[in-house]
Structure formats: C-alpha cells, structure tokens
Amino acid sequence: MKRLLIILLLLSCYTSSYSQRGYKAESVLNYQKVDQKWLHFGFTLGVNSMDFAIYNSGIGDARAEQVVFSPGFSVGIVSDLRLHENWSLRFLPGLEFGQRSIQYSNLDVEEVNVESVLVNLPLLLKFRARRLNNYRPYLIGGASFKIDVQSQESLDPENDMLVRLKTTDVYAELGAGVDFYLPYFKLATELKFSIGLKDILNHEYDIDNPGYEGYSDAIRKMNSKIITLSFHFE
Incomplete structure (x- = not known):
C-alpha cells in the first residue's frame, strides 16, 4: 500500500508540472462556471476495498491474517467550498459498504467474516493544478470520522462472526484525481487511501457467548485501511 501511495503522488506531481508547462488555449472550454462558484454541490459513486492491518499478540498458538479481499461500494454527497483559485474545502458525507475476512490458524473456525456499513464524514482540502484544456489534476488530503452502524454488540457463532469491531474510528486520508470538464457538468475520477488511526478491534469478552x-x-491491535476509487459528479 505504501508503494502504491508513493507512485500515486509521483504521477500526480508529474501531471501537475506537465500541465503547467504544456498549457495551450483551446477554442472551447467546457463548463467554466463551476470553478467560479464559491459553493457547489454534487454526488459521488465509488468502489472500495477494505483491509485490516493485523498485529498478532503472540498469546497462545493462534495466528490471524487477512488474505481475502471483497469489493464494496460507496455513495455520497459532494459539497465544495472555494477558498482560492487552486484550493477548496470539501465535505463529502456518505455511506461505505464492505466486507473483510480474517483467516486464523490453530483455531476451530479458520475464517471469520466481518461486514461493515460505515457512515463516512470526511473533511478534505483539495489542491488543483492549472487547468489544461478540459481536465485538471488535483491532490486531496484530510481526515474522516467514520461510524460503523453494522458493528455488533454480541458475537454470532452460528454465522462465524467471532470478532467485533468498535463503532467509531478516525482516518487520515490522502488521494489524487483528475477533474474532467464536460459540456454540462464536471466529472472527477479519484483514488484515495484511508488509514484508521485507532485500534478498531473490540477486545471486550462477550459473556453471552463464552469460549470464543x-x-x-x-490480535494485539488491528487498524482499518480502505482504498476507494470514486467518481464525483459536480
């Protein structure tokens, strides 16, 4: 994940530098007014891949790791506050749906599935390079507060749900994308990395389901990671 992030940043910086050197006027520039509005709105659709960073405790013989990835999807609302020609503040509340699987060794149940429905409340700062004809690359970064409305109060051994997640987490977010100016709206494609800053695993024992x-x-500590490919319509 770190290698992908470095590559993404290098490509974004190169694209930004190239757009400033190679800018050429075009006779028709689509939808110019969107960048002049001090506040505009839109909606977003996306696909995501949720992951865990798992740190084993070393207690006993059991070991845990995540090796199974399942795609999820995201929906949300875009609100963009213009701060400067190149800067804007963005609030994109939405929902993220996904599933992660933890594989265990030396325990009776070898695979535990964890489903999540996250209420996503991100506040992000967007830096845009100079517009080149009808596209404009950008970088984005900030923080997000997420609430997992799917988190369980108790275990569900019948469905192999043998771990619980905490309800809330705070994420650091960083990404890059390109704005495409179409005749009647702006479409942005964006790749974003979200890294949870808290231990997301609920370590409290479930007294109603002993033995698990x-x-x-x-697991000593477990952090959440999410990669999201979004399509913003503004």
Whole structure:
C-alpha cells in the first residue's frame, strides 16, 4: 500500500508540472462556471476495498491474517467550498459498504467474516493544478470520522462472526484525481487511501457467548485501511 501511495503522488506531481508547462488555449472550454462558484454541490459513486492491518499478540498458538479481499461500494454527497483559485474545502458525507475476512490458524473456525456499513464524514482540502484544456489534476488530503452502524454488540457463532469491531474510528486520508470538464457538468475520477488511526478491534469478552475469546486474544491491535476509487459528479 505504501508503494502504491508513493507512485500515486509521483504521477500526480508529474501531471501537475506537465500541465503547467504544456498549457495551450483551446477554442472551447467546457463548463467554466463551476470553478467560479464559491459553493457547489454534487454526488459521488465509488468502489472500495477494505483491509485490516493485523498485529498478532503472540498469546497462545493462534495466528490471524487477512488474505481475502471483497469489493464494496460507496455513495455520497459532494459539497465544495472555494477558498482560492487552486484550493477548496470539501465535505463529502456518505455511506461505505464492505466486507473483510480474517483467516486464523490453530483455531476451530479458520475464517471469520466481518461486514461493515460505515457512515463516512470526511473533511478534505483539495489542491488543483492549472487547468489544461478540459481536465485538471488535483491532490486531496484530510481526515474522516467514520461510524460503523453494522458493528455488533454480541458475537454470532452460528454465522462465524467471532470478532467485533468498535463503532467509531478516525482516518487520515490522502488521494489524487483528475477533474474532467464536460459540456454540462464536471466529472472527477479519484483514488484515495484511508488509514484508521485507532485500534478498531473490540477486545471486550462477550459473556453471552463464552469460549470464543481466542479469536480476539490472538490480535494485539488491528487498524482499518480502505482504498476507494470514486467518481464525483459536480
């Protein structure tokens, strides 16, 4: 993930530098008024891949790792506040749906599925390079507060749900994208990395379902990671 992030940043910087050197006027520039509005709105659709960074505790023989990835999807609303010609503040509340699987060794159940429905409340700062004809690359970064409305209060052994996640988490977010100016609206494609800053695993024992403590005891700490490819319509 770190390697992908470095590549993404290098490509974004190169694109920005190239657009400033190679700018040429075009006879028809689509939808210019959107960048002049002090506040504009839109909506966003996206696909995501949720992941865990798992740190094993070393207690007993059990080991945990995530090796199975399942695609999810995201929907949301775009609100963009213009701060400067190249800067804007963005608030994109929405929902993120996804699933992650933890694989265990030396325990009875080898795979535990964890589903999440996240209420996403990000506040992001967007820096845009100079517009080149009808596209404009940008970088984006900030923080997000997420609420998992799918988090369970108790285990569900019948469905192999043997770990629980905490309800809230704070994420650092960084990404890059390109604005495409079409005749009647602006379409942005964006790749963003979100890294959870808190231990997301609920380590409290479920007294109503004893005997499954080993699944949480095997993990010392677990952080959430999400990669999202978004399409913003503004």
